[in-house]
Amino acid sequence: MSEKSMLSSRFLFYIITISVFLLIVSSLFLLEFSNTSTISTKVLKLILVNNTSVYLKPSAKNEQAEVSSQPYVASQIEHKVRLEGQGEGFSFTDDGGNFISQKQQRTGACDPDQVSLKVFMYDLPPDFHFGLLGWKGYAGETWPNVKNPARIPTYPGGLNLQHSIEYWLTLDLLSSEIPDIHRPCTAIRVNNSSLAEIIFVPFFSSLSYNRHSKIHGKSKISVNSILQSKLVRYLTGQDEWKRMGGKNHIIVAHHPNSMLDARKKLGSAMFVLADFGRYPAGIANLEKDIIAPYKHVVRTIRGDASAPFSKRPILAYFQGAVYRKDGGAIRQELYYLLKDEKGVHFAFGSVQGNGIHKAGQGMASSKFCLNIAGDTPSSNRLFDAIVNHCVPVIISDEIELPFEDVLDYSEFCLFVRAADAVKKGFLINLLRGIKEDKWTKMWERLKEVARHFEFQYPSQPGDAVDMIWQAVSRKISSGRIKLHRENRYRRSRLFKGN
Numbered sequence: 167m168s169e170k171s172m173l174s175s176r177f178l179f180y181i182i183t184i185s186v187f188l189l190i191v192s193s194l195f196l197l198e199f200s201n202t203s204t205i206s207t208k209v210l211k212l213i214l215v216n217n218t219s220v221y222l223k224p225s226a227k228n229e230q231a232e233v234s235s236q237p238y239v240a241s242q243i244e245h246k247v248r249l250e251g252q253g254e255g256f257s258f259t260d261d262g263g264n265f266i267s268q269k270q271q272r273t274g275a276c277d278p279d280q281v282s283l284k285v286f287m288y289d290l291p292p293d294f295h296f297g298l299l300g301w302k303g304y305a306g307e308t309w310p311n312v313k314n315p316a317r318i319p320t321y322p323g324g325l326n327l328q329h330s331i332e333y334w335l336t337l338d339l340l341s342s343e344i345p346d347i348h349r350p351c352t353a354i355r356v357n358n359s360s361l362a363e364i365i366f367v368p369f370f371s372s373l374s375y376n377r378h379s380k381i382h383g384k385s386k387i388s389v390n391s392i393l394q395s396k397l398v399r400y401l402t403g404q405d406e407w408k409r410m411g412g413k414n415h416i417i418v419a420h421h422p423n424s425m426l427d428a429r430k431k432l433g434s435a436m437f438v439l440a441d442f443g444r445y446p447a448g449i450a451n452l453e454k455d456i457i458a459p460y461k462h463v464v465r466t467i468r469g470d471a472s473a474p475f476s477k478r479p480i481l482a483y484f485q486g487a488v489y490r491k492d493g494g495a496i497r498q499e500l501y502y503l504l505k506d507e508k509g510v511h512f513a514f515g516s517v518q519g520n521g522i523h524k525a526g527q528g529m530a531s532s533k534f535c536l537n538i539a540g541d542t543p544s545s546n547r548l549f550d551a552i553v554n555h556c557v558p559v560i561i562s563d564e565i566e567l568p569f570e571d572v573l574d575y576s577e578f579c580l581f582v583r584a585a586d587a588v589k590k591g592f593l594i595n596l597l598r599g600i601k602e603d604k605w606t607k608m609w610e611r612l613k614e615v616a617r618h619f620e621f622q623y624p625s626q627p628g629d630a631v632d633m634i635w636q637a638v639s640r641k642i643s644s645g646r647i648k649l650h651r652e653n654r655y656r657r658s659r660l661f662k663g664n
């Protein structure tokens with residue numbers, strides 16, 4: 167053998183050794199993330215079951231179809247993820263509000279330069295979040311592993327769920343760190359607060375209110391109050407808070423009574439709320455805060471299973487509690503006006519258990535669903551109606567609606583002023599006067615927008631979680647405009663001396 171050919175065969179040997187080494191490393195990497203991805207499992211099986219030499223022989227037929235040679239493994243996985251994503255409904259069309267950008271169709275981990283919102287999340291002790299769900303991590307563990315959706319601690323069901331926004335947003339931030347989870351690239355968690363646009367406070371305030379407001383035994387103060395005062399002390403002590411007096415923080419307080427003790431002290435932060443009904447205007451307002459939908463409690467109707475005009479025998483549907491104080495007195499007035507009208511289902515009593523299922527059926531068989539102000543301007547009923555494609559009739563003058571800067575609710579809801587609704591015959595004549603073609607237009611629009619009100623894990627493009635992050639991002643931009651406008655003359659003053 168000549169020296170030259172010996173050299174080249176040696177060279178070849180090294181190349182092969184290095185390639186095999188790289189292959190093993192990359193397969194271990196794949197193993198790490200294989201739980202939730204069918205693609206990487208497939209590739210893994212190929213690697214593990216067959217001996218690795220397969221990859222160095224591009225002539226083998228099977229591999230050419232599946233994975234032609236090692237250097238292409240990564241790019242092919244990416245390609246397949248994209249294809250599967252489209253199959254699962256990742257491919258969507260912009261439905262009029264052009265607020266869904268293409269960059270959200272992700273093909274792997276999010277590119278930090280592409281996301282609109284980098285979020286820093288405090289590592290608060292579990293007592294403030296998943297601990298309230300009964301989750302116990304190992305010593306020193308702050309967050310549950312969210313890689314396997316089946317093993318995530320569940321939020322209590324029933325009516326608790328309607329305010330579970332805190333849970334879905336926190337889960338979404340945690341999942342943004344797991345490359346295998348396909349979710350929109352609107353927001354990601356970052357571990358350096360200086361790089362974040364906003365700082366998220368992971369306190370499950372609604373659950374804390376719902377489950378821990380009672381005072382037990384000898385203690386004079388509830389767990390809910392203790393957590394809030396601890397939170398105030400913690401936040402106001404952070405450099406992140408001091409940097410902008412809390413304005414760069416986001417706090418979820420969806421239940422109208424959550425954060426009752428702390429809301430004034432933390433009022434400079436951006437709140438995620440159901441409405442402003444129980445807040446003074448200085449503490450909560452549309453300029454700085456976000457209105458989030460309730461999580462609906464009835465089952466969603468698929469678009470193709472949704473009954474059209476002629477298959478909805480009930481003209482107007484209402485089921486809810488009676489309120490005699492605040493804005494809620496109108497429910498009783500409407501009850502007397504409507505209870506004997508033909509085609510109207512108007513019943514009192516809050517829904518629980520099987521009642522929720524029945525209410526869902528009732529809405530799915532109704533053309534119009536009444537949303538009448540109760541003890542608060544908003545309620546989950548609106549979102550129950552939307553996912554049942556029952557055209558909402560909103561009789562609540564103070565209601566705030568989620569994402570109203572990008573959604574025109576008049577396309578799929580009717581608005582009736584309370585003062586008009588209580589006029590004899592006004593409401594029933596209005597509803598009877600809406601003919602099939604006009605109703606059907608609203609119904610078609612409802613079927614398009616319903617997905618913006620779905621909370622789910624993992625989050626999907628344009629769902630409620632994604633819409634909330636987008637709204638936060640817009641709110642930050644408008645805050646910046648305000649700041650920059652204020653700076654116009656403030657800066658000039660610095661040069662006055664010249």
Ligand SMILES: *[C@@H]1O[C@H](CO)[C@@H](O)[C@H](O)[C@H]1NC(C)=O
Nearest residue numbers: 211212215216220226228229
């Ligand atoms: C291993 O490779 C052979 C062909 O080389 C193929 O027929 C077989 O399906 C492969 N096994 C797996 C698990 O992919």
Ligand SMILES: *[C@@H]1O[C@H](CO)[C@@H](O)[C@H](O)[C@H]1NC(C)=O
Nearest residue numbers: 214215216217218219220223
């Ligand atoms: C690995 O591949 C070689 C050559 O292709 C073959 O002779 C051997 O039987 C294979 N081993 C296993 C375990 O499949």
Ligand SMILES: *[C@@H]1O[C@H](CO)[C@@H](O)[C@H](O)[C@H]1NC(C)=O
Nearest residue numbers: 278343355356357358359361
């Ligand atoms: C922060 O995140 C970066 C990448 O996003 C990572 O390289 C770094 O190790 C992380 N630091 C800590 C302290 O977790």
Ligand SMILES: *[C@@H]1O[C@H](CO)[C@@H](O)[C@H](O)[C@H]1NC(C)=O
Nearest residue numbers: 286356357358359360361362
């Ligand atoms: C966080 O980011 C800032 C700005 O880029 C940098 O100066 C700082 O060193 C970073 N901190 C850590 C802990 O990485």
